[in-house]
Amino acid sequence: MNNSLLIKTLKQKLEKSETDAFLEIFDVGESRDTGELAGLAVAIKDNILYEGHHASAGSKILENYVAPYSSTVVERLLDAGAVIVGRTNMDEFAMGSSTENSAYKKTKNPHDLTRVPGGSSGGSAAAVAEGLVPLAFGTDTGGSVRQPAAFCGVVGFKPSYGAISRYGLIAMGSSLDQAGILTLSVKEARTAFNVVRGRDVRDSTSIDIDEEVAPVRTIGIPRNLIEREGIDSDVLENFNRAMDALASGGYTIQDVDIEHVEKSLAIYYVVMPAEVSSNLARYDGVRYGKSVATDTLFELYSKSRGEGFGDEVRRRIMLGTYVLSAGYSDAYYRKAQALRGVIRKGFDTAFETVDVIATPTTPTPAFKIGERTNDPLAMYLADIFTVPASITGLPAISIPSGTVEREGKALPLGLQFIAPYKKDLSLFTLGQDSEKII
Numbered sequence: 001m002n003n004s005l006l007i008k009t010l011k012q013k014l015e016k017s018e019t020d021a022f023l024e025i026f027d028v029g030e031s032r033d034t035g036e037l038a039g040l041a042v043a044i045k046d047n048i049l050y051e052g053h054h055a056s057a058g059s060k061i062l063e064n065y066v067a068p069y070s071s072t073v074v075e076r077l078l079d080a081g082a083v084i085v086g087r088t089n090m091d092e093f094a095m096g097s098s099t100e101n102s103a104y105k106k107t108k109n110p111h112d113l114t115r116v117p118g119g120s121s122g123g124s125a126a127a128v129a130e131g132l133v134p135l136a137f138g139t140d141t142g143g144s145v146r147q148p149a150a151f152c153g154v155v156g157f158k159p160s161y162g163a164i165s166r167y168g169l170i171a172m173g174s175s176l177d178q179a180g181i182l183t184l185s186v187k188e189a190r191t192a193f194n195v196v197r198g199r200d201v202r203d204s205t206s207i208d209i210d211e212e213v214a215p216v217r218t219i220g221i222p223r224n225l226i227e228r229e230g231i232d233s234d235v236l237e238n239f240n241r242a243m244d245a246l247a248s249g250g251y252t253i254q255d256v257d258i259e260h261v262e263k264s265l266a267i268y269y270v271v272m273p274a275e276v277s278s279n280l281a282r283y284d285g286v287r288y289g290k291s292v293a294t295d296t297l298f299e300l301y302s303k304s305r306g307e308g309f310g311d312e313v314r315r316r317i318m319l320g321t322y323v324l325s326a327g328y329s330d331a332y333y334r335k336a337q338a339l340r341g342v343i344r345k346g347f348d349t350a351f352e353t354v355d356v357i358a359t360p361t362t363p364t365p366a367f368k369i370g371e372r373t374n375d376p377l378a379m380y381l382a383d384i385f386t387v388p389a390s391i392t393g394l395p396a397i398s399i400p401s402g403t404v405e406r407e408g409k410a411l412p413l414g415l416q417f418i419a420p421y422k423k424d425l426s427l428f429t430l431g432q433d434s435e436k437i438i
Helices: 004-016 072-079 122-129 146-152 186-196 233-248 261-282 297-308 311-324 329-350 376-383 387-392 424-437
Strands: 022-025 041-045 083-088 135-140 155-158 178-183 218-221 252-255 356-360 396-406 409-418
Touching: 004 022, 004 083, 022 122, 041 072, 041 122, 072 083, 072 186, 083 122, 122 135, 122 146, 122 178, 135 155, 135 186, 146 155, 146 178, 146 396, 146 409, 155 186, 178 186, 186 396, 186 424, 218 233, 233 252, 233 356, 233 396, 233 409, 233 424, 261 311, 261 329, 261 376, 261 387, 311 329, 329 387, 356 424, 387 409, 396 424, 409 424
Parallel strands: 041 083, 041 135, 218 252, 218 356
Antiparallel strands: 022 083, 135 178, 155 178, 155 396, 356 409, 396 409
């Protein structure tokens, strides 16, 4: 199948676009004309490797890096006949909630160009929301697929940890990272997931999910997580309205208490930076990444990393190095890991009485570009509802849940469902039903 017309059409759309969703359009040539995704244009986040194509993870330190091999995600997409048309913008090394941390450009929300699309997969979410592609892949470490999906009014799916191979994804936090899917409908997300999921001998953490689709009858609401300071009143009202609609549609809604779940964000911002510090140690100007010519080895390290990494990446490396340092790893890192296990058990207990957990996807609609740049804590709080599923490895999906008005613009909101481990398929059944009800 010759894809020259497809690429020409995409380039014409991009000329009219103001979102800056893409970093590069690929020269794709021929593709298979058979398969579940035959002829479908797919965009991939800039940290997903595609042999012979650039992958910079949104960072200057990998500005000229060309992937020597393809990720499992890309291989399976190509085998299904998909046409991978280009790479999308992202927060540098997936560190951010707004796609403002990219070393190359700031992506804008197609619903309001003065606002962020979310992050770190903001380019992928904006590309789908704007109609540039029907399917895009991102990565989700603490909400980086689901949060931009909510901000941009599309479907965002994060699978159970290991359900999609991490082989060929540029690592951020290895115990958290997962490839995720952004589409316009739950049905399309399910089709894409079935193409890319499953074990991979090159990823020892990969798994097969349960094939039986568990029926969803009861939906639990963790009030101790969602009814707190920092969530906009109209976002909470929107969520309660969605729950009422689902109750009218035959679902049982009940409150659940998940022990210590409100501490998830604090745990995440100990565990994730520690893994960032470890994973990014290789980018030193000698072994890997950008290298700046200097007179001494110390200057080589400091200048290569200083010029290659942006502020947010340096912030998280320093934080991670601190929590892993002698005298502090017991006080912070090991305690965070222990509490992570307690929260996972709390979810398991909740799932004894309910089939899924529901929350808003985000505490606010999309915020203004630059509004939180100088306030990292406020930026981090954008992930308060998505992080629990990430630290526990549970599957979660965000579906559009209406809009709220800000300055005359209708801004999308998202509704998040979290399912038990390996019960990913039940989220698609519930999601498709919810699309009709809400």
